[in-house]
Amino acid sequence: MTSGQRAQRTGKSWISRWDPEDEGFWNSEGRPVARRNLWASIASEHIGFSVWSIWSVLVLFMLPEHGFSTTPEQKFLLLSAVTLVGAILRVPYTLAVPIFGGRNWTIVSTALLLIPTGAAFLLVQNPDTPFWLMLALAATAGLGGGNFSSSMANINSYFPEREKGWALGLNAGGGNIGVAxxxxxxxAVIALFTTSAGQLVPLFYAPLILLAAWWAWRSMNNLVNVRSDIPAQLSATRDRHFWIMSLLYIGTFGSFIGTGFAFGLLLQAQFGLAPVQSAGIAVLGPVIGSLIRPVGGRMADSLGGARVTLWVFAAMTACAAVLVLAVQASQLGLFIGAFAVMFVLTGLGNGSTYKMIPSIYAAKAEDAIAAGEPREEALARTKRVSSSMLGLIGAVGALGGVAINVTFRESFAATGSTAPAFLAFGAFYLLCALVTWAVYLRKPARTPEGARAAGTAAPAADAAETTTR
Incomplete structure (x- = not known):
């Protein structure tokens, strides 16, 4: 590191000593600092999710009586574009934390949300905007999606292993509820001002963005020991567990964000509900999924992340089958009830899968220590890689939201129904359940990392017996 870089890592916002695994340090100094950073992080991530999902609401205002000629298929495409940009940005956002510092990057990334908010304010008032231009400008809302990965990577460094399930679940859940x-x-805008006042939605968020940026500036810190090692961090993508966990997170978070974006539009397009009815019902799903996410993390802390994840995917498979029946029978009540259950399951699964990631890499650190690597070096390297993986897996998982909306679009365009889409989702959830069982719970072939993810002990010395698949 150059002298210039050292100079940048000084000042009252930088913390030079941070060791949350040391119980004495954690109880005397670490916990209040970590919690202060956590609350400010949640506020920023919450606003980020709100901006990322703002078009899931604004499409309900895009009606023919207000001059809009966009079709349901175009609206699903718009939501897919916003989701895609948010997913892609999660990669550089994750890597930005060790480069600029968690506090510094939170301030910048929060302030950037003024761009999509301003774009939305203008677009909703100009229905004659060419669709290609509307698509491009609306896609800037993806800036809000990147906030999740940088926030999770940052908070992962603050908490000890034994409390990460709850802390990461709380951070993510507080952010996820921004969708609701x-x-x-x-x-509220529809109820008070009718569907002609869509511009008030982005206008509402402008002062909140500034407030969240100020909170981050006032309350957060940068950690000196969180440093950039991009080649080493990206090299972890060659690990099979990265791709396995990415697959599982596509199933949980991809389903949450994809259906969270699409729920109101589905009620409008599939069942013909009015915008105020669609918005009133659609808000319940993300609320449920967001509030339950920390519970999923807590359950994973006590029962094992892989076990909880397996149960979640099995139940999601059954839930998808019920949704197919509800669409085919045009049963709105059954459709809403099954969707509510699906949101509960995605929230639990989001919490449990994210707990599995640091657990897997903690097991790898134990294996390295047993093989002779110095403890402090192994733990520091593993924490750096696991924080990066939280963000990168979050990026891949968000692509599931793109797939959800593209599948809805194609299903609706081809058949006028979303039943084929839910059938495809059910098959994918079944695949995820089988992968979870085969890699992390099937005892004859369980690896040390898999045992840790399942919540059971596995001696580090067993690393030599790790099964390669």
Whole structure:
């Protein structure tokens, strides 16, 4: 590191000593600092999710009586583009934390949300905007999606292993509920000012963005020992567990964000509900999924992440089958009830899969220590890689939201129904359940990392017996 870089890592916002695994340090100094950073991080991530999902609300305002000629297929495409940009940005956002510092990057990334908010404010008032231009400008809302990965990578460094399930679940859940908050704002605007006042939704968020940036500037810190090692961090993508966990997170978080974006539009396009009815019902799903996410993390802390994840995917498979029946029978009540259950399951699964990631890499650190690597070096390297993996897996998982909306679009365009889409989702959830069982729970072939993810002990010395698949 150059002298210039050393100079940048000084000042009252930088913390030079941070060891949350040391119980004495954690109980005397670490916990209050970590919690202060956590609350500010949640606020920023919450606003980020609200901006990322703002078009899931604004499409309900895009009606023919207000001059809009966009079709349901175009609206699904718009939501897919926003989701895609958010997923892609999660990669550089993850790597930005060790380069600039968690506090510094939170301030910058929060302030950047003014761009998509301003774009949305203008677009909703100009229905004659060419669709290609609307698509491009609306896609800037993906800036809010990147906030999740940088926030999770940052908070992962603050908490000890034994509390990460709850802390990461709380951070993510507080962010995820931003999907519901923006829908509540949209519902309030429709109820008070009708569907002609869509521009008030982004206008509402402008001062909140500034407030969240100020909170991060006032309350957060940068950690000196969180350093950039991009080649080493990206090299972890060659690990099979990266791709396995990415697959599982596509199933849980991809389903949450994809259906969270599409729920209101589905109620409008599939069942013909009015915008105020669609918004009033759609808000319930993200609320449920967000609030339950920390519970999923807590369950994973006590029962094992892989076990909880397996149960979740099995139940999601059954739930998808019920949704197929509800669409085919045009049963709105059954459709809403099954969707509510699906949101509960995605919330639990989001928490449990994210707990599995640091657990797997903690097991790898134990293996390295047993093989002779110095403890401090092994733990520091593993924490750096696991923080990066949290963000990168989050990026891949968000692509599931793109797939959800593209599948809805194609299903609706081809058949006028979303039943084929739910059938495809059910098959994918079944695949995820089988992969979870085969890699992390099937005892004859369980690896040390798999045993840790399942919540059971596995001696580090067993590393030599790790099964390669």
């Amino acid at each position: 908050t923006v829908q509540l704002v949209g519902l």
